[in-house]
Amino acid sequence: MAADYYEVLGVPRTATAEEIQRAYRTLARRAHPDVNKEPGAEDRFKQITEAYHVLSDPQRRRQYDLAGVGAGVGAGARAGASAGPRGAPGGFRDIDLEDLLGGLFGGGGGGGMGGGFGAVPGADTEAEVTITLEDAYRGGRRTVTLHGGGRYEVTIPRGVTEGQRIRLAGQGSHGLGGGPPGDLYLVVRLRPDPRYQVSGRDVTVRLPVTPWEAELGAKVPLTTPGGEVRVDVPPGSSSGRKLRLRGQGLPNPRGNPGDLFAEIRIMVPPHPGADERRLFEKLARVSTYDPRSSG
Template sequence: MPPKRNFYEILGLPRNASQEDIQRAYRKLARANHPDVNKDPAAEDRFKDISEAYSVLSDPKTRRRYDAFGPDFRQVPEDVDPETWARAGAGRAGAGRAGAGRGQGGWTGQAGPSGFEGVDIDDLLEGLFSGRAGRTGAGGRAGPGWGPIPGADQEAEIELGVEDAYRGGRKAITVGGRRIEVDIPAGVTDGQRIRLAGQGGRGGDGAPAGDLYLIVRIARHPRYRVEGRDIHLRLPVTPWEGALGATVAVETPGGEAKVKVPPGTSSGRRLRLRGRGMPNPRGQPGDLFAEIRIMVPPRLGDEERRLFEQLAAVSTFDPRRQ
């Protein structure tokens, strides 16, 4: 039989780990190796090992017996004193029976000869997914019962257009072959997580399912660029609107807005519309920034050409000398 693995090593913890450390390590490893999440063929075996290690080390009484008697602690009668067992271990070692006591240096985590026949380790592990709390093993001894195992939390990405992220609303998505209706809050931002309680991995033996976390990704848009809750866009204006000033209409994800272009505005100037960015249900909305782009007519009519020629003749403005 291959050596039994050390439960502390399975969870990646030292022997003096706290109960909080054990719980954190279990939750992290169980989520990563749950068969509903990890499709690696070996993940289920790792998940079984992780769950068994947690079931032993999370119970202070069971953990003390494991620390005292090593991997064969289940085979040691309940009324055996750990110190007596350690002293007797030296005498039993020559006879081929278990010598896994503490000794001078304590239990090292290495399995020694058992001296107990008829115990089927596979039978002991079998109850993990069935959730039976008192499966009887060979020799009439009750095997360990892990009980209900909560489902693992899962993550998935959801891509939204800028307008959909701005308005929010109900959206149907498909995750793991399942169709789920999601209520998108108005004003979600890129990278924001939406929690769907009970929509994650299935629990075992009646335990609750895990949660599903949707990570929002804002899709690229030909007109808008979103940074946090701020929305950026380019606002084309005519040369005379930039020179004389004007109030122009601009389309935003929330509808049409009016932008006042001050006289003497050139390309590259940014105009700020407070509160016209992405909404924020819990606080201040973002702003909208309109970057000016001066656009000239691609073709000039006769009158337009005459007026531009007249302007060129009388103007002393030289942008290359500014």
């Protein structure tokens, strides 16, 4: 009985076209007879290519799935077994393996296997690139150096987020037998910064204020990843209060930007002068406010 094509490629039956292609590139490079001289490598390579030839073509994949053969198209499909796939009426469809493969190993096959070994596209590769939050806000061109030593000119999209992938076409592994190179995907990591907390496109930044600014209200400057802004501190603000600045989080080229949250932190003078100390002492005498009181 023929092998299950999904098992050959090591992908689930729900695999996307991208997952199937990625699995094929990886396996084909390992088994390609130009690289792998172990016994059985050639047969393994042909099996991998056969599986990819079927599963990468939407129509052939549908035929293969409708055949309902758990372990390849093989005998059941050609024999026209009476029991349908998973109880479906009408039995297996009359699908011939040669028809399904489209002459893959014959003279006119689409797989290019005829008299030799086919061209194998290079594998897609991934690498991480770390950028600052300011870079994510602005975007633009920059040179990145990867751990392997490669240097690339990369366009950082404005508003890029943690985990987003940047595709560099043709910069992946080299192909075999004249196959095209794969792609390089840079996975974005935002450099940790104690000044900011990032959640998706929302950014929280600390806003230090004096006791009198917090009590009386004030308009104060705030440095953000996107530049300096002015923030209105409402009177009677306590530490921990968050002021929302709509649309001033990470930009979003395809939708609404995130928000910026300024978290108030009340700061006192570490070394107050004589006059400042007298004023604080006077405030302590006249004020009846008790923050520890439940009332």
